[in-house]
Amino acid sequence: MPAHLQHVNLRTPTAAQSNRRWLILPITVLLAALTWIVFGQTLHHDFVNYDDQRYVYENPRITAGLSAKAIVWAFTHVHSENWHPLTTISHMLDCQLYGLRPGGHHGTNALLHATGAILLFLALLQMTGTLWRSAFVAAVFAVHPLHVESVAWIAERKDVLSGVFFMLTLLAYARYARRPSFGRYMAVVLLFACGLMSKPMLVTLPFVLLLLDYWPLNRIAGLAASAQKAPIAKSTIIKLVLEKIPLIVLSVGSSVVTFLAQQPAIGGTEELSVSSRVGNALVSYIAYIWQMLWPARLALFYPHPENRLPVWQIVAAVIALIGFSVIAVVVRRTRPYVLVGWLWYLGMLVPVIGILQVGWQARADRYSYLPQIGLSVLIAWGVTDLTSKWRHQRKVLEVSATAVIIALTWRAWLQTTYWRNSETLWAHTLAVTHNNDVAENNLGIVLLQQGRVDEAIPRFERAIQIRSQNAPAHDNLAKAFLRKGQLADAMVESRKLLEIQPENLEVRNVLGTVLIQQGLIGEAIEQWQETLRRDPNNGNAKSNLAWVFATCPEESLRDGNRAVQLAEQAFQLSGGKNAIVLRTLAAAYAESGRFTDAVEAARRGAELANQQGNSGLAAELESSIALYQSGGALRDPSLTTSHGSR
Numbered sequence: 001m002p003a004h005l006q007h008v009n010l011r012t013p014t015a016a017q018s019n020r021r022w023l024i025l026p027i028t029v030l031l032a033a034l035t036w037i038v039f040g041q042t043l044h045h046d047f048v049n050y051d052d053q054r055y056v057y058e059n060p061r062i063t064a065g066l067s068a069k070a071i072v073w074a075f076t077h078v079h080s081e082n083w084h085p086l087t088t089i090s091h092m093l094d095c096q097l098y099g100l101r102p103g104g105h106h107g108t109n110a111l112l113h114a115t116g117a118i119l120l121f122l123a124l125l126q127m128t129g130t131l132w133r134s135a136f137v138a139a140v141f142a143v144h145p146l147h148v149e150s151v152a153w154i155a156e157r158k159d160v161l162s163g164v165f166f167m168l169t170l171l172a173y174a175r176y177a178r179r180p181s182f183g184r185y186m187a188v189v190l191l192f193a194c195g196l197m198s199k200p201m202l203v204t205l206p207f208v209l210l211l212l213d214y215w216p217l218n219r220i221a222g223l224a225a226s227a228q229k230a231p232i233a234k235s236t237i238i239k240l241v242l243e244k245i246p247l248i249v250l251s252v253g254s255s256v257v258t259f260l261a262q263q264p265a266i267g268g269t270e271e272l273s274v275s276s277r278v279g280n281a282l283v284s285y286i287a288y289i290w291q292m293l294w295p296a297r298l299a300l301f302y303p304h305p306e307n308r309l310p311v312w313q314i315v316a317a318v319i320a321l322i323g324f325s326v327i328a329v330v331v332r333r334t335r336p337y338v339l340v341g342w343l344w345y346l347g348m349l350v351p352v353i354g355i356l357q358v359g360w361q362a363r364a365d366r367y368s369y370l371p372q373i374g375l376s377v378l379i380a381w382g383v384t385d386l387t388s389k390w391r392h393q394r395k396v397l398e399v400s401a402t403a404v405i406i407a408l409t410w411r412a413w414l415q416t417t418y419w420r421n422s423e424t425l426w427a428h429t430l431a432v433t434h435n436n437d438v439a440e441n442n443l444g445i446v447l448l449q450q451g452r453v454d455e456a457i458p459r460f461e462r463a464i465q466i467r468s469q470n471a472p473a474h475d476n477l478a479k480a481f482l483r484k485g486q487l488a489d490a491m492v493e494s495r496k497l498l499e500i501q502p503e504n505l506e507v508r509n510v511l512g513t514v515l516i517q518q519g520l521i522g523e524a525i526e527q528w529q530e531t532l533r534r535d536p537n538n539g540n541a542k543s544n545l546a547w548v549f550a551t552c553p554e555e556s557l558r559d560g561n562r563a564v565q566l567a568e569q570a571f572q573l574s575g576g577k578n579a580i581v582l583r584t585l586a587a588a589y590a591e592s593g594r595f596t597d598a599v600e601a602a603r604r605g606a607e608l609a610n611q612q613g614n615s616g617l618a619a620e621l622e623s624s625i626a627l628y629q630s631g632g633a634l635r636d637p638s639l640t641t642s643h644g645s646r
Helices: 015-019 021-044 052-057 068-076 085-098 102-128 131-143 145-152 154-178 182-196 200-214 219-226 234-243 245-261 263-268 274-293 311-330 336-352 372-386 393-417 422-432 437-449 453-466 471-484 487-500 505-517 521-534 539-551 560-573 579-591 595-611 615-629
Strands: none
Touching: 021 102, 021 131, 021 145, 021 393, 052 085, 052 154, 068 085, 085 102, 085 154, 102 131, 102 145, 102 154, 131 145, 131 372, 131 393, 145 154, 145 274, 145 393, 154 182, 154 200, 182 200, 182 245, 200 219, 200 234, 200 245, 200 336, 219 234, 234 245, 245 263, 274 311, 274 336, 274 372, 311 336, 336 372, 422 437, 437 453, 437 471, 453 471, 471 487, 471 505, 487 505, 505 521, 505 539, 521 539, 539 560, 539 579, 560 579, 579 595, 579 615, 595 615
């Protein structure tokens, strides 16, 4: 903390304000109750099939629970293309407490969101000294339908957790601004760092603190006056900027780490033109405002318009943004909250507005979680000022504010019901959006998992029709065709997927299996050899090749020694815990004439298969033992599968 920043006497509560202190506790209880009314239902909701699997239920690092080793891993590894160790640890803790019962995970999200709303109320109250406007802004934050996505979606734990640290940082900063000290400043730094380790979107927080220096903390004018420099001196602003350097350094570091972590996702959308991104960003700024004022037809995924936005929409957005910015600057002396609230909104959205595109969404409700606070402040203080001369202002505002909160609570409760499970979520998304290939694909996944293959296939086909480069849809369509036994169709979709993602080694392994079942052994071998060229330690490809070299009916393709070499490598990569690899190893030993080793490998595989509950594989291995004992070898490459051997 720079030594030249002297104490600034910010606000002294009036007698009326002091008399209303008893209302603080009831208001915090009301905020918690509003949050429970909306989000209490999520305790009975399920996980959804969009990122929840990566963040929680299919991630062994997370499901293993909390431990010292797990905490070290969280701080030293990227999780789901993000470095947010505190969020990762919170998911581990939930798994430790609740296992994979989704209600507990949902409950944590709701608790964190309620805590954030209460802390926002306390921070605004401390900074502005105004009770009811602070309470109104916090209530809007608690129940606005745009925030349902951040709370009802377990994978968005990073939003609600970072929100808590955001509010704590505001409180710590207000305390520091009232009486600066090194200890108080370090509290701000520590809380901000925790926020960045929850979600890197908080990189704009130093900018927000500078806005708060202007209003309501009034530090810029206060410091200038204390130095007998009025009007505001540039040196005063420079001092306040210099004060934020440690915070800015943290923001820059977090931005660099995030950029590196998200390279795969950024690379996937690099074909979106700069003009398309800029146009969508400008329109999205206005779309978020409209959704705040009229929160209807909200969806988990809004398809990116790419180059299809009408020019008039972009022009109208530019005019609106410039127009309101000019108004904010013009009225800044009499109504400084307008400029602060507007710049808060514009600035906090910059990291996620889409200039640097991550994913195929046009915008996302979750991105407005913290930026919307700026607009809420602008509206709350602005309406109060504009109606200041009304005869019955207080009664009108009380009734209006109550009506707004009730309406938002009802809409948020309704929006939360759509998050009951994956099927209800994606069905609703398709009902309120158009040409949504992501929703079509994810609803298809739900249907496929339920065994409704004939219903799933049209969903995947529709997704591909909307966007031919939708790799997951090609992958899922291939799996659906395999489920129906349509091997030729599955092979076609797998080849299309490889054209889009030539580095997708899992698909190469699956395609090799389909080719074997079609009798195209040579082409299958080529796919697995290409897999090993790209990843020399791919256990699936090694085991598949070993099986073919050991069991192929064509003598010219059999190679016992090569089969043993590959099978032993696959066995090592599997950690000796894969019964299918042991089946391959036994067949390879038999082809090379090592029948004693073949019998031993088959027995070990049968025991392991029985332990893992795979009675079919165990029976197959036990029957092969007699063949090996008699000096025979298998001849059936169609049994080849991808084994997940590492």
